[in-house]
Amino acid sequence: MALWEGRFKKELDARTNDFNSSIHFDSRMYKHDIKGSIAHTKMLEKQKIILAEEAKAIVQELSQIACELENGTLQIDFDAEDIHMYIESELTKRLGNIGKKLHTARSRNDQVALDIRMYLKDEIISIVDLIKKLIKILLVKSEENLETVMPGYTHLQRAQPITFAHHIMAYVEMLMRDIERLQDTYKRTNIMPLGNCALAGTTYDIDRRYVQELLKFDDITKNSLDGVSDRDFVIELASDISIIMMHLSRFSEEIILWCSWEFKFIELDDSFSTGSSIMPQKKNPDITELIRGKTGRVYGNLVTLLTMMKGLPLAYNKDMQEDKEAIFESIDTVKICLETIMPMIETMRINKENMKKAALKGFINATDCADYLVRKGIPFRDAYKITGEIIAYCIDNNKDLDSLTLEEYRNKSDKFDEDIYESVNLINCVMNRNVIGGPSPIEVKKRIDEVKKIM
Ligand code: ARG
Numbered sequence: 001m002a003l004w005e006g007r008f009k010k011e012l013d014a015r016t017n018d019f020n021s022s023i024h025f026d027s028r029m030y031k032h033d034i035k036g037s038i039a040h041t042k043m044l045e046k047q048k049i050i051l052a053e054e055a056k057a058i059v060q061e062l063s064q065i066a067c068e069l070e071n072g073t074l075q076i077d078f079d080a081e082d083i084h085m086y087i088e089s090e091l092t093k094r095l096g097n098i099g100k101k102l103h104t105a106r107s108r109n110d111q112v113a114l115d116i117r118m119y120l121k122d123e124i125i126s127i128v129d130l131i132k133k134l135i136k137i138l139l140v141k142s143e144e145n146l147e148t149v150m151p152g153y154t155h156l157q158r159a160q161p162i163t164f165a166h167h168i169m170a171y172v173e174m175l176m177r178d179i180e181r182l183q184d185t186y187k188r189t190n191i192m193p194l195g196n197c198a199l200a201g202t203t204y205d206i207d208r209r210y211v212q213e214l215l216k217f218d219d220i221t222k223n224s225l226d227g228v229s230d231r232d233f234v235i236e237l238a239s240d241i242s243i244i245m246m247h248l249s250r251f252s253e254e255i256i257l258w259c260s261w262e263f264k265f266i267e268l269d270d271s272f273s274t275g276s277s278i279m280p281q282k283k284n285p286d287i288t289e290l291i292r293g294k295t296g297r298v299y300g301n302l303v304t305l306l307t308m309m310k311g312l313p314l315a316y317n318k319d320m321q322e323d324k325e326a327i328f329e330s331i332d333t334v335k336i337c338l339e340t341i342m343p344m345i346e347t348m349r350i351n352k353e354n355m356k357k358a359a360l361k362g363f364i365n366a367t368d369c370a371d372y373l374v375r376k377g378i379p380f381r382d383a384y385k386i387t388g389e390i391i392a393y394c395i396d397n398n399k400d401l402d403s404l405t406l407e408e409y410r411n412k413s414d415k416f417d418e419d420i421y422e423s424v425n426l427i428n429c430v431m432n433r434n435v436i437g438g439p440s441p442i443e444v445k446k447r448i449d450e451v452k453k454i455m
Contacts, residue, residue: 022082022321025328030076032118033083033111034066039214040106040194043207049105054098061094062109080176082321084108084115105206107198109228109316114194116324118215120237123331124186130338131182131244132174132455137346137454138175139448142168146441149426150265150355151364158362160318161429164265164350169447174247176451181240189233192217196227199315238302241330242295248337249295252288255348259285264354269347287344291337298333301326312447327440356426363391365401365424368432372423374414386413 038059045055065087068074080086081204085108092099145164152162192215195201195208201224208220221227260274266421268285276282304326308319366387373383390412394400399408401424409416422428434440437447 017079017081020081020318021078022324023076023078023080023086026083026112026115026321027076027078027086028328029115029119030069030083030087031066031087032115032122033087034062036111036114036118036194036215037087037102038062039211040103042214043211044101044104046210047205047207049204049206050101054101057095057098058091060395061099063089065090065094065235082108082112084111089320105197105202105204106194107200107228109198110194110196112321113196113228113230114192114215116234116327117191117193117206117217119191120189120233120327121186124182124189124237127241127244127331127338128179128182128336128337130342131179134174134338134342134345135172135451135455137342138168139452141165141345141350142172142444142448145352146351146444147427147430148352148355149352149359149430151359152439153363158358158364160367160433161359161364161426162354163430163441163444164352165441165444165448169444171247172253172451175244176454178244178247181243182237185233185236185240187218188236190218191219193227193230196221196224199228200224225315228311229317229320231309231320233321234327235302235305235309238298238305238327238330241303241334242299244334245291245295245298245337248334248341249292249320252285252291252341256285256292259283265351265358267349267351268344269349272344272347287340291341294333294337301330307436350437359426360400360402363394363401363431365426368429369401369420369424372420373413373415378413378415414429443447 041050041055041058041062044050045052050058065074069076074090076083077086077090082091088099088102091102142165145168148164149161150164150167151158152160152167192208192212194211194345195206212220223229255266255268257263257451259268268283270283272287273283274286276284280314305323308322308326367391370380370383370387373386374380378386390401390409393408393412402421406418406420409420410421431440434443436443
C-alpha cells in the first residue's frame with residue numbers, strides 16, 4: 001500500500017504506477033536523500049518535535065540503509081514511486097511507528113528540491129574538476145608548441161600566422177569561462193529549501209537555519225512557494241553544460257579537420273581512433289565526432305527544461321519530475337566527453353612541419369607586407385592596395401612574398417628595401433604580434449603562467 005493510504009480505497013493501477021514512478025532515475029540521489037533526512041531528523045530532535053531516542057533510532061537506521069545500498073546488500077524496490085518514498089518505507093519497515101515520524105514537518109516537494117540541489121552541487125564540483133584537468137593538459141600542449149607556427153583562419157581560409165600554442169590557449173580561455181559559469185550557478189544552487197514543506201511552510205516550530213548549517217548550504221530559500229517550485233538552477237546548469245559542450249564540439253570539429261589528409265596537422269594515437277570495416281586505410285576520429293554529435297542532445301535537454309517549466313502555475317507540479325532525466329543526461333554526457341577527450345589530446349602528435357608548410361602557403365604574411373609600407377609612411381588603404389597587387393603578381397607568377405626579388409617589389413613601390421624580407425618572415429610575423437593577447441611566444445607564455453597560477 002502506498003504511503004498515502006487513508007484517503008484512497010483502491011491500489012494504484014500498475015501501469016499508472018509505472019508511468020508515475022521516477023525511481024528508475026532518481027535512485028541515483030539516494031545518498032543525498034538520506035543525508036537530508038538525517039539532518040531533518042536532528043533538527044526535529046533539537047526542536048523537541050520528536051524524542052531524542054526516536055531521533056537516534058532514525059539516524060542510525062538511515063545510516064544503515066545507506067551502507068546497505070552502498071555495498072549492495074539492500075536492493076532498491078523499483079516498484080516504489082520514487083527514491084524518497086522508497087527510503088521512508090524501508091525505514092518504517094525496520095522501525096515501525098518511529099519510522100513514520102521522519103516525515104513530520106516535511107513534504108516530498110521540499111524534500112526533492114533539497115535532494116536535487118545537494119546532488120547538483122556535487123556534480124558541479126566534479127565537472128569543474130574535470131575541466132581543470134583538461135586545462136592542465138592543454139597548458140602542457142601549449143608550452144610544447146609556443147613556436148609552432150601555423151596559419152590562423154577566418155572563414156576557414158588561411159589568414160594570418162599564429163602558433164599552435166596560441167590556438168590551443170583560445171580553448172583554455174573558453175574553458176575558464178565555463179568554470180566561472182559553473183561556480184556562479186553553484187551559488188544559486190547552494191540555497192536550502194527544506195522547511196517550505198508542500199508549498200506553505202509549516203506550523204511546527206522548526207529551525208531551518210540549523211538544517212542549513214548541518215547540510216552546509218550558504219543560505220535558505222525565502223519564499224515557500226518559490227522554494228518548492230524553483231528549478232532555475234537546474235536550467236542554469238543545463239545551459240552551462242550546453243556551452244561547455246559547444247566548446248568541446250568546436251574543438252572536436254577542428255581536431256577532425258586537422259586529422260584529415262587535407263590538413264594533417266595532427267595525428268591521433270591508435271588507441272583513440274577507429275578503423276573502417278571495409279576501407280583498410282582508414283583511421284577515423286570517432287571520439288570527436290561523437291562529442292560533436294552528443295552536443296545536440298545536451299542542447300535538447302536545455303530546451304526540454306525550459307519548455308517543461310514555462311507554463312507551470314505555482315507551486316509544485318508533477319511536470320517538474322521531468323527535470324531529472326534531462327539534467328542527469330546532460331551531466332553524464334559532459335563528464336564522459338571530458339573524460340574521453342583528455343587522454344586523446346594528451347597522446348595526439350603534432351605535425352609541426354605540416355603546420356609550417358601550410359603557414360608558408362596562402363600569403364598569410366600579406367598584412368605584414370602592408371604594415372611594412374605603413375611604417376614607411378604610406379597610408380594603410382594605399383599600402384593595402386599595393387600589397388594586393390603584389391599578391392596578384394605572385395599568384396600569376398607562382399611566387400610568394402619571401403621569394404619575390406627586391407626589383408619585383410620595387411616595381412610596385414619604391415618604398416621597399418632589403419628589410420622587407422625580415423618583415424614578411426613568418427617567424428618574425430608571429431614574434432612581432434606581441435600585443436597583449438597576441439600569438440607571440442612571449443605573450444602566450446605569460447598567459448600560460450597566469451593560468452597555471454589560478455588553476
Ligand atoms: N518524484 C517527485 C519529483 O521528482 C517527488 C515529489 C513529488 N511530490 C508530489 N507531491 N507528488 O518531483
